[in-house]
Amino acid sequence: MTSSFDDRPDEAGGVGRVSTQVMTVSPPASAPPYPTGAEAKQKNSFAVAGLVLGILPLPPFGIVFSVLGIIRAARVKIGMTMSIVGLVLSALWALGGVASVFVAPHLIKANNAGCQVLARFDRAYPASKLAADQSMPAQYLSDLQAYSAALMRVASVTRHAEVRTAALTELSDVELLQQYLGQRAQPDAATIAKQKSDNDVLHTACGSF
Numbered sequence: 001m002t003s004s005f006d007d008r009p010d011e012a013g014g015v016g017r018v019s020t021q022v023m024t025v026s027p028p029a030s031a032p033p034y035p036t037g038a039e040a041k042q043k044n045s046f047a048v049a050g051l052v053l054g055i056l057p058l059p060p061f062g063i064v065f066s067v068l069g070i071i072r073a074a075r076v077k078i079g080m081t082m083s084i085v086g087l088v089l090s091a092l093w094a095l096g097g098v099a100s101v102f103v104a105p106h107l108i109k110a111n112n113a114g115c116q117v118l119a120r121f122d123r124a125y126p127a128s129k130l131a132a133d134q135s136m137p138a139q140y141l142s143d144l145q146a147y148s149a150a151l152m153r154v155a156s157v158t159r160h161a162e163v164r165t166a167a168l169t170e171l172s173d174v175e176l177l178q179q180y181l182g183q184r185a186q187p188d189a190a191t192i193a194k195q196k197s198d199n200d201v202l203h204t205a206c207g208s209f
Contacts, residue, residue, distance in 0.1 A: 029156025044072050048084065054089030059097065062090030114158025114167065115206035121150040141181045148174050166202040171196050 050066030053059075069083030125143055133140040151171040155164045173195035180187040 017078070042078060042080070043083060044069055044076060044079030046072050047082040050086030050090070051082045052086075054086035054093070059090040060095040062086055064091070068088060084146045098108045112158055112160055112163060112206065114154040114156075114160070114172045116165050117153045117166075118151055118202070118206055121147065137181055137184070141178060144174050144178050144181070160205070162204070162205045164167050166198070170195070170198045 046065050047069030048070045050062055050064075053062035053065055056062070066083045066087035069086065072078075072085055073080035125146065130140070130143055133143050138189050148171060151167045151174065154167040155171070158164050158167070173191070176186055176191060177195060180191070
């Protein structure tokens with residue numbers, strides 16, 4: 001605020017001094033950083049495309065455009081959040097696709113009636129029990145007899161030829177092991193190796209990883 005004095009005639013014909021005060025307003029220290037000109041026209045089309053493709057089931061394109069959107073957002077300061085959301089959505093779609101391609105077939109196989117019989121036997125006779133019972137011939141022979149009965153059940157109830165064939169092949173191996181034990185003889189290494197390999201084939205047919 002500033003003050004000034006002016007000489008003006010008064011009502012009596014004389015001259016008086018009048019004080020005048022003028023208020024001055026200073027401009028703000030700094031103007032807000034609003035984009036103007038070329039800055040206001042900048043866009044991030046990659047971010048928009050990445051988000052749209054991330055919402056749609058097109059994860060490869062969504063990932064590519066979202067990454068490009070992030071790179072551009074680092075320069076123009078526009079679309080970073082949109083690009084990140086698009087990238088996350090695309091990644092989720094990609095994981096879902098991997099699950100459907102690799103996991104779903106195993107689940108379908110595991111739900112087969114014959115494979116459910118095999119799963120029940122595996123729970124009742126885990127590998128640790130079978131390994132421990134090998135030192136007791138009578139007990140191990142009983143385990144193999146239970147396994148033979150389970151394999152015959154698997155072959156009879158399954159609708160999948162692959163599972164049926166694998167179960168019957170494994171059954172022949174187990175019956176050979178029973179013959180060895182019945183004669184109080186030790187199975188040879190080739191017979192044991194074949195039974196183990198055929199067991200793996202059967203479990204793979206039933207959806208084991």
